[in-house]
Amino acid sequence: MHIPVLADEAINFLNVQKDGIYVDATAGAGGHSGKILEKLERGALIAIDADGAALETAASGLEKYAGKVKFVNGNFADIGAILNGLYIKGIDGILYDLGISSMQIAEAKRGFSFMQDGPLDMRMDTNRRFNAGDIIDSYPEEELRRIFISYGQDRWAARVARRIVEARKSEDIKTTLQLSKIIKDSIPAGYIRKSRIDPSTRIFQALRIEVNNELKNLSDTLPGAMSFLKPGGRMVVLSYHSLEDRIVKNFFRGNKGVLKTLTKKPVVPSDEEVGRNARSRSALLRAAEMMPPVKYAGE
Numbered sequence: 001m002h003i004p005v006l007a008d009e010a011i012n013f014l015n016v017q018k019d020g021i022y023v024d025a026t027a028g029a030g031g032h033s034g035k036i037l038e039k040l041e042r043g044a045l046i047a048i049d050a051d052g053a054a055l056e057t058a059a060s061g062l063e064k065y066a067g068k069v070k071f072v073n074g075n076f077a078d079i080g081a082i083l084n085g086l087y088i089k090g091i092d093g094i095l096y097d098l099g100i101s102s103m104q105i106a107e108a109k110r111g112f113s114f115m116q117d118g119p120l121d122m123r124m125d126t127n128r129r130f131n132a133g134d135i136i137d138s139y140p141e142e143e144l145r146r147i148f149i150s151y152g153q154d155r156w157a158a159r160v161a162r163r164i165v166e167a168r169k170s171e172d173i174k175t176t177l178q179l180s181k182i183i184k185d186s187i188p189a190g191y192i193r194k195s196r197i198d199p200s201t202r203i204f205q206a207l208r209i210e211v212n213n214e215l216k217n218l219s220d221t222l223p224g225a226m227s228f229l230k231p232g233g234r235m236v237v238l239s240y241h242s243l244e245d246r247i248v249k250n251f252f253r254g255n256k257g258v259l260k261t262l263t264k265k266p267v268v269p270s271d272e273e274v275g276r277n278a279r280s281r282s283a284l285l286r287a288a289e290m291m292p293p294v295k296y297a298g299e
């Protein structure tokens with residue numbers, strides 16, 4: 001089961017009005033969507049997810065709100081086209097809860113987890129072809145090293161890249177556990193013993209970001225979403241690592257005259273929430289509000 005992270009905080013920052021139009025850009029299991037829908041009377045929610053299976057789960061859990069919610073299987077990078085396609089001119093708020101859901105991690109065949117064996121897949125949108133196996137099979141060593149450094153910030157990036165290229169000369173690297181073993185074999189045993197996280201964590205994160213184009217999607221969606229926000233409308237983003245959070249922070253800063261930042265520092269979960277839901281431990285929430293249009297003398 002996926003437990004929504006910073007749910008009360010996210011909904012408070014969205015400042016849901018009962019007749020407003022809201023977008024949940026990452027509907028997932030529908031946890032945050034349900035909380036928005038609870039508050040809507042005459043308003044509407046557009047619930048987007050790139051993963052068709054996730055959207056089906058959300059839709060079945062939110063059946064009682066059927067008249068108020070429109071589900072869209074799409075990429076939030078296309079937010080402009082999605083909203084134009086629904087003839088929506090302005091929105092009162094948009095929420096992003098980035099990354100993957102517990103459902104996606106739990107399903108071995110999606111290939112997101114190094115704790116259970118599955119194919120090297122990691123696609124959120126299963127209609128796309130490119131997957132983690134393609135990266136492991138075909139990227140040159142320097143490219144592997146680059147993504148492990150840029151997207152995994154992994155100190156052993158060079159060693160892991162070299163070991164993968166060596167290993168693939170003699171074996172087909174097809175599964176998550178095979179890859180996880182190669183990663184472990186690349187890193188000094190003493191370091192693994194002392195480390196608080198599994199040595200595969202950062203490498204798997206890097207592969208997932210590359211497969212799904214995650215940072216570019218985020219950079220592409222924010223300006224599009226902002227252009228639909230009504231004055232007073234809110235944008236709330238939950239990130240799970242510094243690469244995402246930096247994009248959001250810089251976007252808010254770069255649009256100072258248009259967006260008012262509501263969170264000087266990112267809001268993080270309480271110890272109580274982390275105790276209840278380990279997935280929340282790296283969450284960083286930022287929120288901003290659309291300012292009224294500037295009035296010029298004589299207008």
Ligand SMILES: C[S@@+](CC[C@H](N)C(=O)[O-])C[C@H]1O[C@@H](n2cnc3c(N)ncnc32)[C@H](O)[C@@H]1O
Pocket residue numbers: 002003004005025026027028029030031032033048049050051054074075076077097098099100101124217
């Ligand atoms: C952390 S989960 C969201 C969980 C949800 N807030 C809930 O409470 O159940 C993130 C979801 O975003 C989706 N996602 C990630 N990137 C996306 C993108 N570019 N466009 C649309 N959906 C995306 C994933 O498929 C996943 O279902």
